[in-house]
Amino acid sequence: MSWIIRPARPDDVGHLYEMAKLTGGGFTNLPPHRSALADKLSQSAAATARPDETLHDDLFVMVLQDTQTGEVRGTCQMFSSIGGKLPFYSYRLVQQTQHSRELDRTFRNQVLQLVTDLEGTSEVGGLFLHPSARAGGLGMLLARSRYLFIAMHRKRFANRLLAELRGVVDAQGNSPFWDGVAGRFFGMTFRDADEFNALHGNQFIADLMPRHPIYVALISADAQAAIGVPHESGRPAMRMLQDEGFAYENYVDIFDGGPTLITQTDSVRTIAAARSDALLNREASAAFGEQALIATGRLGEFRCCVGTRELDHHGIAIDSATRQALNIDAGAETWSVAR
Template sequence: MHILRPIKDSDFDALRQIAAESGHGFTSLPVNDDILREKIQRSEHSFAKSLCSPQDEGYLFVLEDSATGDIMGTTAIEAAVGMTVPLYHYHLGKTVHHSPTLKVYNTVDILSMCNDYTGSSEICTLFLREPYRKGLAGRFLSRSRFTFMADHSTRFSDTVIAEMRGVSDEQGHSPFWQWLQEHFFSIEFPQADHMVGLGDKVFISELMPKYPIYANLLSKKAQDVIGQVHEKTKPALRLLEKEGFEHRGYVDLFDAGPTVEAKLTNIQTVQASHIATVNICQVEQAQSFAISNQQLQNYRATFTDHVCYHSHENVIDISKDVAAALNVSNGDNVRIFRL
């Protein structure tokens, strides 16, 4: 059985392995022991807090194979980004150069640096290890974040964003960054990427151009990747688009990958999920559902095709094994949705 739960200190080695496997551009999990331990501790403190509004919390989860104890993947939610460390984006807009006298009318794309998403909640750090990328695990890992947010909505913002990894090659070189490096920086993309992952963002305000950039002045390769995602990120983007996330012109400063957004209450999984009452029994029918126990520090979620939902009674039959995995008893409420 696959169990999604809050990370704990004993998961450090697994998290470090995931960080190593995630590769370039995955800035939320740098291969740095101190940073990774800090992320685990911050997550444990966030789950333990009593809150009624989003602050500077980070909730980090792992997906565990209960049969083997292996950690299959991870995902996270930032409650309110940009509150302590600025969150920068470029916004892709337009400017018009018009001369009635010369009968010239030109529309030009421009990139303007901004902090428009300050205070938004961010889903991030979604990574499923290669051996586990078959079946429904990835979809479950992605969608369960939204039901957790729905159950604890006062801890999160109304606006939810996701920064998608932009285009880079196998060596971690980004065409967009190469243009910025040539004109404004003297460091390679992997180094800049790593510095951001370590939380060192001072150089952004020091060296980034202060004025809007005319996109048509960029190299052709740099222009072509604005708003495009890394090949390995396309499945994650498709899942988010099905949830109702949209790209509104905001892109990453370094690789120009798109940031997508949605209102929490409009997310498809939030709207499709609902609360049901647990009935522990020998399940006679087979239906497929994802189920979470709605708890906080002891949060558990799983998916199984050995349940039976009775819509007219709003009761879900689950086996003893599933109940034990979720730490629920007869009569408890759970949140469910169909995968």
């Protein structure tokens, strides 16, 4: 075991930049721009330095690091309350029913409504694994480490939690949903709009997007087919979210039409099952222990890895390799959840 999740530091900007260049576009939370990434790391540092345990407009950036080589091969993010400084727009897919008495017919049409319903919700996102690290359950470690962090800092997060999944984007970086909907009003390619949003926020959507509902039947077939569909590479992430209790509630991303999944924060499986125990002064038994995600440390000192735990009414025992990776001594507060 050599992988650990820790908060990102300003000197991780080079690692994040190299990973950002591998995303293939449409990954707003990980833009391939050093200045934008440096700004994210600055926000994360400010969030971990804030002492009061209250809900605020915080961003936390984590990285996956090999403790033996020092290489960073993954990242993820948490937003404690979206839509505070900049509006958070979504399309909501709704059905309108109309009846003609003269024709004796009922017409049902789907429409896309531009909404800010999800403002104030916490968000998990920005999860990316380097292609060389997409094995061995590291995606699971990255994803679920966020929920342990939230459980350990519960007052800093809202009662609802969402995750936006990247939508359908082709090999050339084009989005059929953007081309069929918003692109018609902005005169920008999907790549240009996505890049502008990553660097400057999406206020330009509010300035230029028509306020009236958009009838789905009037947009192209390719755009219709992309509504609520995740990018091929995001399907495993969608399954992990659903396993945690997230559900699709007909909200989609305004750029690529990807699905937004939502749940109650305290209903997330990992958060609900997470427990806090004092670390015992003994090693977990291989015969009686179980594999678990194990974390410790407040805010900037947060660390999380996979190890062996053994629970009893006195506290938690962990294996020596995990104790060394987390750098903790007997008596330390330790959070864990079964793998």
